[in-house]
Amino acid sequence: MPPLRPSPTVAVVIPAKDEQERIAATVRAVRSLPVVDLVVVVDDGSRDATSKAARDAGALVVAHPRNRGKAAAMTTGARAVAQFEAARPREGLRPRPLLFVDADLGGSAVETAPLTAPVLAGEADMTIAVLPRQATAGGGRGLVVGLARRGTLAAAGWSPQQPLSGMRCLTRAAFEAALPLAPGWGVETALTIDLLRAGLRVREVPCDLHHRVTGTDWRAQLHRAAQYRDVARALGRRRLADAVRRATGG
Numbered sequence: 001m002p003p004l005r006p007s008p009t010v011a012v013v014i015p016a017k018d019e020q021e022r023i024a025a026t027v028r029a030v031r032s033l034p035v036v037d038l039v040v041v042v043d044d045g046s047r048d049a050t051s052k053a054a055r056d057a058g059a060l061v062v063a064h065p066r067n068r069g070k071a072a073a074m075t076t077g078a079r080a081v082a083q084f085e086a087a088r089p090r091e092g093l094r095p096r097p098l099l100f101v102d103a104d105l106g107g108s109a110v111e112t113a114p115l116t117a118p119v120l121a122g123e124a125d126m127t128i129a130v131l132p133r134q135a136t137a138g139g140g141r142g143l144v145v146g147l148a149r150r151g152t153l154a155a156a157g158w159s160p161q162q163p164l165s166g167m168r169c170l171t172r173a174a175f176e177a178a179l180p181l182a183p184g185w186g187v188e189t190a191l192t193i194d195l196l197r198a199g200l201r202v203r204e205v206p207c208d209l210h211h212r213v214t215g216t217d218w219r220a221q222l223h224r225a226a227q228y229r230d231v232a233r234a235l236g237r238r239r240l241a242d243a244v245r246r247a248t249g250g
């Protein structure tokens, strides 16, 4: 059998929790990209009309009956893409790379386009969006970002500019190499570390994306605490696995 050719298109996966205000614009924006021929929205236990809005905008929607966190939504989305492809095989082509896009980008989601080119051209195994300064100032002090950045440097020898950025395009082989994903908000930091340590090529790419920034109220601080906890766990698990490997001579 001749070797499979690279896919000319990508599948977008959008994890979404209570995003009825922005999901339609985000779906429409990514659907307008010529390299996108499949858009899957994973409604992660929303209590609003996210599913309906996404479906009406033309996405394939899969819903979690209850909230399971962003990483679980990403895994569900990738599985839905695999099922879609199994039902509609494309002769001689590799599975589509995955483009993960947050639901809150609205129309600016078209600016994820630069993430796809290096992956489709076989020049990178994963690209990560670097966002410009956002119009509204965030309320963070860089604690979570700093933890994730230092952790990535210590574990994999690379210091990303925006280690938490969730807009990423990666080959299916790279995605599968990273399974099971680290839970919750640890997923991005762990993906970067695991791919680099598998010898894969990871690259940051500037993208003019605009999202809802996390503010300063108690809800925002709770969100940051959950992010910190999940990133710390993802790093801790990897350190522990390394220590076990060293101790057992593996």
Ligand SMILES: O=c1ccn([C@@H]2O[C@H](COP(=O)(O)OP(=O)(O)O[C@H]3O[C@H](CO)[C@@H](O)[C@H](O)[C@H]3O)[C@@H](O)[C@H]2O)c(=O)[nH]1
Pocket: 014, 015, 016, 017, 018, 019, 044, 067, 068, 069, 070, 073, 101, 102, 103, 104, 164, 165, 166, 167, 185, 186, 188, 211, 212, 213, 214, 227
């Ligand atoms: O339980 C949840 C919570 C959120 N989301 C979705 O996940 C995405 C990111 O969530 P958001 O509330 O926008 O988080 P932020 O703190 O703004 O996200 C930053 O930090 C996260 C890592 O902590 C990254 O995943 C994001 O890409 C990055 O923008 C959005 O599409 C959400 O709808 C879920 O699918 N399940």
Ligand SMILES: O=C(O)[C@H](O)COP(=O)(O)O
Pocket: 138, 139, 140, 141, 142, 143, 144, 145, 146, 213, 214, 223, 224, 227
């Ligand atoms: O607001 C943010 O950028 C994120 O929630 C991360 O928070 P941090 O600024 O404390 O790292």
